[in-house]
Amino acid sequence: GESVGLHLPTLSVQEGDNSIINCAYSNSASDYFIWYKQESGKGPQFIIDIRSNMDKRQGQRVTVLLNKTVKHLSLQIAATQPGDSAVYFCAENWDDSWGKLQFGAGTQVVVTP
């Protein structure tokens, strides 16, 4: 289930299940979106990206879905593994501020055996 912690919402997932992490983005002009994974003590690591002319993109075990109508982004992780435990951030970018990422609040994913 999902709960709101002191700083970050937490998603608890059983190992082997699928995870869905949601993100609401702020700027309707955003045309590029990225999901990052951040493990404790490390910098964010690129997972997958999507441009606004797409509504779905798949990677290895991950799928990103984009709904521009409601400004919503989601990351699906298939067959979640203990190594997927981390904080996940969505980030958005728009053309006239290329490279300047605006990050979402983040979701802590905890994978239980």
Add this chain to the structure above:
Amino acid sequence: SAVISQKPSRDICQRGTSLTIQCQVDSQVTMMFWYRQQPGQSLTLIATANQGSEATYESGFVIDKFPISRPNLTFSTLTVSNMSPEDSSIYLCSALLAISYNEQFFGPGTRLTVL
């Protein structure tokens, strides 16, 4: 993928002092950025580090407090000046690479504690 290193990895400093953080990228870089991540929170962009010219700061961040240098394509420094406990954060540099265009890589961060 690029390797981005930062020095120091962590430091504990007294209020009123300054700390300079170094960022080195091992690939050809087009753009470099500095972010701040306060404890348990998300990342906030401080500035874009421009090679050979003044950095471009985001709202709420000023050059006097966070002077930035970028003397060449692959190296940048961020100084946190006249520190107060509110500056305790993780500071991260990031880079867009010439070969990847979209993918922005992050360094491991510098964890700063101000007493």
